[in-house]
Amino acid sequence: xxxxxxxxxxxxxxxxxxxxxxxxxxxxxxxxxxxxxxxxxxxxxxxxxxxxxxxxxxxxxxxxxxxxxxxxxxxxxxxxxxxxxxxxxxxxxxxxxxxxxxxxxxxxxxxxxxxxxxxxxxxxxxxxxxxxxxxxxxxxxxxxxxxxxxxxxxxxxxxxxxxxxxxxxxxxxxxxxxxxxxxxxxxxxxxxxx
Amino acid sequence: xxxxxxxxxxxxxxxxxxxxxxxxxxxxxxxxxxxxxxxxxxxxxxxxxxxxxxxxxxxxxxxxxxxxxxxxxxxxxxxxxxxxxxxxxxxxxxxxxxxxxxxxxxxxxxxxxxxxxxxxxxxxxxxxxxxxxxxxxxxxxxxxxxxxxxxxxxxxxxxxxxxxxxxxxxxxxxxxxxxxxxxxxxxx
Numbered sequence: 221x222x223x224x225x226x227x228x229x230x231x232x233x234x235x236x237x238x239x240x241x242x243x244x245x246x247x248x249x250x251x252x253x254x255x256x257x258x259x260x261x262x263x264x265x266x267x268x269x270x271x272x273x274x275x276x277x278x279x280x281x282x283x284x285x286x287x288x289x290x291x292x293x294x295x296x297x298x299x300x301x302x303x304x305x306x307x308x309x310x311x312x313x314x315x316x317x318x319x320x321x322x323x324x325x326x327x328x329x330x331x332x333x334x335x336x337x338x339x340x341x342x343x344x345x346x347x348x349x350x351x352x353x354x355x356x357x358x359x360x361x362x363x364x365x366x367x368x369x370x371x372x373x374x375x376x377x378x379x380x381x382x383x384x385x386x387x388x389x390x391x392x393x394x395x396x397x398x399x400x401x402x403x404x405x406x407x408x409x410x411x412x413x414x
Numbered sequence: 415x416x417x418x419x420x421x422x423x424x425x426x427x428x429x430x431x432x433x434x435x436x437x438x439x440x441x442x443x444x445x446x447x448x449x450x451x452x453x454x455x456x457x458x459x460x461x462x463x464x465x466x467x468x469x470x471x472x473x474x475x476x477x478x479x480x481x482x483x484x485x486x487x488x489x490x491x492x493x494x495x496x497x498x499x500x501x502x503x504x505x506x507x508x509x510x511x512x513x514x515x516x517x518x519x520x521x522x523x524x525x526x527x528x529x530x531x532x533x534x535x536x537x538x539x540x541x542x543x544x545x546x547x548x549x550x551x552x553x554x555x556x557x558x559x560x561x562x563x564x565x566x567x568x569x570x571x572x573x574x575x576x577x578x579x580x581x582x583x584x585x586x587x588x589x590x591x592x593x594x595x596x597x598x599x600x601x602x
Binding site for chain 2: 297302
């Protein structure tokens with residue numbers, strides 16, 4: 221078994237309903253991007269690495285589970301000064317909290333192929349609810365395209381002297397487009413505990 | 415308007431000259447110091463002001479070039495040919511540097527993928543996309559350009575003082591605001 225798949229399997233720490241398809245993001249064809257405001261202008265960044273494991277069945281969204289792990293040091297905004305600052309103690313503080321996680325166990329249907337996952341984002345040691353809305357396009361390799369808005373100050377990303385939102389905007393838009401492949405072992409998934 | 419050349423620089427030319435001079439000296443001093451600042455909101459503010467004042471110089475330099483070309487200006491002061499030619503060369507180079515410095519800074523800022531906001535009022539577009547090579551060269555131009563400009567300003571100011579204190583001519587006075595007009599016998 222590929223070590224990466226083992227990690228994905230271990231990431232699932234709660235039972236998943238047998239009917240929910242169990243997927244993980246093919247990161248080669250998936251993106252996790254963010255957009256903030258700095259000095260009156262939007263800047264775009266992305267996380268070069270992340271893991272997303274998703275148990276989702278459009279017929280039974282309530283049985284879903286999202287497990288996303290984001291190594292924060294992989295943030296890339298095409299600006300070395302800004303990337304260094306992002307990794308620093310005042311922002312992502314990757315030395316102490318290298319990984320952010322997004323976990324959701326409740327997905328609501330918004331009609332059509334639109335859904336909302338009420339999840340929890342853990343970032344910089346702060347865990348707060350974040351709503352992630354997405355569209356689901358099924359198939360052998362489903363596509364999940366979604367958005368969330370994260371207020372950086374809720375997570376103390378750039379607090380203190382950096383809290384001036386006229387220079388660094390508070391709301392950060394997160395956008396992701398995932399190409400999903402069936403998790404090894406095949407869907408439906410079974411419970412795996414750490 | 416008289417068809418003969420004026421003996422003094424007009425008020426607007428004087429205003430632009432001294433305003434830009436003040437900005438250049440201030441930008442140079444702050445520019446030398448600010449790069450050694452540790453990352454902080456103060457550093458962001460100082461850089462933002464450096465960029466805003468630098469863009470101001472660019473705007474004023476554009477206005478000044480138009481004004482220089484569109485209005486009458488005093489004739490060159492009489493003097494040896496080497497002085498007249500070197501004065502022309504330094505003046506020309508100063509005009510060039512008034513554009514090179516802000517434009518290289520703007521290009522460096524753009525290639526570094528930073529926004530460019532003018533006194534928190536509006537944003538200017540990027541001249542270039544994120545590009546490490548362009549970033550490197552633009553910074554080289556900005557840095558060597560600074561030392562070139564510093565040398566030019568020094569020579570320019572030294573020449574003005576030389577004319578004022580040793581040659582006792584109108585070179586400096588005719589650029590100073592509020593000075594009485596030179597005696598009528600002082601022909602250009």
